Amino acid sequence: MNNVLWGLAANPALPPELVDRLIAWAVAEPDPSEALVEDSADDLVDDLVRAALTGRADLGRAQVATLAARDEDTAVGLARGGHLTAADVDPAARPYAALALLDEGRGLPEWARLFAADPSPDIRWKLASCPGLPPDVVTALAADPDVEVVTELALWTAEVPEADRLARHPHPEVRGAAAANPATPAAAVTALAEDPELSVTWVFAERTDLPQAVYARTAADPRPGVRATLAQNPGIGPELIRVLAADPDEDVRRSLARHPRVPLDVLVELATTLRIGPALLPRIAAAPPCEVAELAASPHAAVRMLVAQRRDLPAELRDALAEDRDAAVVRAVAPHPGLSEDRLRSMVSLHGAQVLSAVAANPDASGALLEHLTGHRPPVRRVFKEVARHPNATGPALLACLADRRARPLAAAHPALPAATVTALLADEDSWVAHEAAANPALPRTVMADLVP
Template identity: 85%
Template sequence: MAEPDPSESHADDRAEELVDDLVRALTGRAGLGRAQVAALAARDERTAVLLARIGHLTAADVDPEVRPYAALALLDEGRGLPEWARLFAADPSPDVRWKLASCPALPPDVVTILSADPDVEVVTELALWTTESPEAARLARHPHPEVRRAAAANPATPAPAVTALAEDPELSLTWVFAERTDLPQTLYARTAADPRPGVRATLARNPGIGPELIRVLATDPEDDVRRSLAQHPRAPLDVLVGLATTLRTWPDLLPRIAAATPSELAELAASPHAAVRMLVAQRRDLPAELRDALAGDRDAAVVRAVAPHPGLSEDRLRSMVSLHGVQVLAAVAANPDASGSLLEDLTRHQPPVRKVFKEVARHPNAAGPALLACLADRTARPLAAAHPALPAATLTALLSDEDPQAAQEAAANPALPRTVMTDLVP
């Protein structure tokens, strides 16, 4: 008897993968007719679930006994029928009842049934997701500790019921307390004494903690805790100033800085500490005079932070490069108002900066010469291949590029000549 050919099995698997890819692509298309949706839904349960979540299938299209998981998906999306919930609450499969327990707006009688389910995992899921506060509070007194823990983590469980669990000897709920925003300050203060830095860092970001605890956490010995505190939306500015001078800079604009008034911004921008001035420089809606003052800052890190700000003049951008060189090149290249000639000059800078090529390759103002320079960089090459300003001859040559991603981007580029597109189609 002949041995099976492994290549045939591999080809079959690949064919099945291609069919799956095609089905997934089709399910996401707009304008599918009812017959097309029905044909796709009939393929398998997974496809039917996807169609239900996307919105192609409605309650009228689904038989819950034939496609139970598609019906559950509709219930989860709030587009199912109440009688389906009652049907699934009595389903012999714990997996079905478990999925039902996480669905929103379940009928009260279904919630009652699920809360008494013989499978504790079903009850735990209900305790975590129910939006009925009285039921969530009742589940917080459930005899099983996992159910009580889930109820404590539910946003719908009233704060007094969660606070009562603080003395539960079977539970350790400090992570839950650190995340909830509606608990008493005394409970937050107890959580701040947790020896685990991760708990304290989570608490530091919690918008429910008050100013006294914010100042306590600002003195935490762990950098991660203080860095998390900087993300607090109501952190006092003097606390942020202290954090900025003791920690490394943050990659994103801090919430309190984003909400700062013009006078507060001006005060921070006048700080003798570059780290504080950087906090302001990360905003992208600064008054012109404040923006330009920061653009001329003596510290390269401040200039790098403000360089992508819209509205900076060509002369100002070039002055940044002249004063700070490679330290600000990539940030200047990211400025939305950078001209094509400036971008070309940045790609020719010596010594070169690799990040510049990525920024230029995706910049809408980049022209042919700058984009050609970007093709020489491995990471920027696919980005440049997708740019519509790339010369047609270069685009055509990239279709056979050794980098498959660059070739793919070139093929999808709208600037590719129509005759070349026609030749590509069988």
């Protein structure tokens, strides 16, 4: 039952009077006589009900006040969700809610000074990661007796002079955290390479502002993961890109394909020798029209497939790729907006199961086409997930999706699912399906009223 209430708490169609009733139930203290038999899983879901309520966009001031009075966690959720302001929070009574507002940049400077002197290391540790702290607070935290507090400050402070100083802190944990901070000057990070107590190679692989000589040393690291991280780094130059293109590890070369300035000839070589995957690569996304046309005319299907991932192709190029002889290229371009119904159906006729799920992902696919795709025999399981989340899905198409275990929760949440079916799914043996049905705005209001305690 509580899984259903959790879903209902997030339902955007829940009327205000039922929101009031659900809040009253959610903030009520448990009956002491029942506390001994309460299940810990139910306790967790009760917390999730309150969390879902705090996430609603339609809460009134009285509702916010009632929820905020329940406990600290609920108040923190309201603070992070924008429902509470500095005027609503007493930092002495709700310190973590006040810290949440500081972390969001909506707290008061005097709170930071108050918390910097708090006896609890946990309070000071959370404060250390907040942005925009007053300079005197930053200075106090840098001298904190708890090294974990100082380490957290070293990791997050945006004050360049302080980050530079912390990079020379006597404790290696603090120096390591400063090395990972984007605010620490490149010279200070480079100097840490010679620190015998630190291993900061990962930091070098991620930083975009270091000398090429540092990147070259990092490229010789024996760990493929370090080299793969470096391969995507926009800071590495063309010479090192070509060195990494010959790396013996496939994951390193695959990562290099995601570099935003990888030379086109290198990218073509990578595409024709590796399985890069279906994602749109940064270099392809930034390619000018002349390169896009060149890639689309490549004799290699793997290269044509890369450019087919773009969703801003000129209509003539998009349609030409939609008629490609290779099913992988057609599958890549099938979700592109603007393809006609006839062309989408032609893709299905020519390539069948190989392109069905990609066609189902097309934002312009009609309800009739989606019904057709769910009726394909033999069925293609990935089609059901795409249809179940498609805004144009019809009731019949969604009913077909309910037969698939992975698509069933998505279909249960779809507002086009018939109301009677949504209601029936509240009792589904899969608690997540029941949760999604309860969150469905198609759930009849009379049913909602019956559900709320």
